[in-house]
Amino acid sequence: MSNPVDLHLAHLQKHLSDYCSPWCKHSVSLVRPLLGGLTNRSYLLQSQGERYVLRINAKNHRQLDLDRRAEIEILQAVGEIGVATELVYADPAEGFLVTKFVDGDPWQRHMSGMTDTISQIAALLKTIHQLDGGGRVMDVRGKSAKYWQAINTDGIRAEKLRAIEQKVQAFILWAENENRSPCLCHNDLLAENIIVADDNRLVAIDWEYAAMGDPYFDLAVVVEGHELTPFFERQLLSDYLGCEPSAAEMRRLQYCRVEYAYLELLWYAVQSSSSPILMPDQLFEERLINLDQRLNSHDSLDANTSME
Known part of the structure; x- marks a missing residue:
């Protein structure tokens, strides 16, 4: 049986000019596939010494629930600031985009357990949150509803997710009520979406989930996705705020962590019909149990409690 990666490469080699002729007048060569993406396929290209x-x-x-046109608008707005890769060309109808390659190294997971690098992530988020994000809005309840429309509702994963749905929605509603100042958020700042450039600045890639939203959700993605310890979770929020976080601010971050953990499980449930290997059943079960425990934990404050 043919390797799917080899089939994709063969197809791309055959049709490379179709992808490149709209934005490059010179010959373009395919260097290699870029690994790490869970859904999209990315490739390194070279032309006239540029990558x-x-x-x-x-x-x-x-x-x-991806809006490719909104992603393009955001990339056009943030690319020149230095926090994102510079957009070269995009064709949402044909389903591809081209950005300049950033010289640097991928973020390594162990770096999320270092004081200075946590401060760098906090600074990156503060910069992003001050930028103009256009009109797209991150609606957690709306996104979860769209995920549910795409999930195989007869599957065991859907059954288990449905059991916690009502409890999660209370947390989501509480978090929505506390987000009084929406700002541009990346919403997917996982380790694989951060490049440490050669000049030591952090560059965020893959802005497909970016939208106006809750800055605490962006922080929650980092805490959950980078598996920060409680010590570094507090440091991240402290560096972001510029002061020691209050109990109310820590509580808000905890509730946004619940939002993200739930959306992540829904995302994998959507993907499981075509790519169950992305999150094996055992890992899915472990994540679900962990989320349910947090929902029921006495350490979690009542979702009806309002912050003053």
Whole structure:
């Protein structure tokens, strides 16, 4: 049986000019695939001494509630600031975009347990949150509803997620009520979406989930996705706020962590119909149990409690 990666490469080699002729007048060569993406396929290209990244979008982007045109608008707005890769060309109808390649190294997971690098992430988020994000809004309840529309509701994962749905919605509603100052958020700042550039600045890639939203949700993605310890979770929030966080601010972060953990499980449930290997059943079960324990924990404050 043919390797899917080899088939994709063969197809790309055959049709490379179709992807490149709209934005480059010179010959373009395919250097290699870029690994790490869970859904999209990305490739390193080279032309006239310049390097570029071609990203071919996942076919199920509508099921994942992705707005490619909004992503392009955001990249155009933030690319020149230095916190994102510079957009070269995009064709949402054909399902691909091209950005300039950033010289640097991928973020390594062990770096999330270092004081100075946590401060760098906090600074990156503060910069992003001050930028103009356009009109797209991150609606957690709306996104979860769209995920549910794409999930195989007869599957065991859907059954287990449905059992905690009502409890999660109370947390989501509480977090929505506390987000009084929406700002541009990346919403997916995982380790694989951070590049440490050669000049030591952090560059965020893959802005497909970016939208106006809750800055605490962005912080929650980092805490959950980077698996920060309680010590570094507090440091992240402290560095972001510029002061020691209050109990109310820590509580808000905890509730946004619940939001993210739930959306992540829904995302994997959507993907499981085509790529169950992305999160094996055992890991899915462990994450679900952990989320349910947090929902029921006496340490979690009543979702009806209001912050003053």
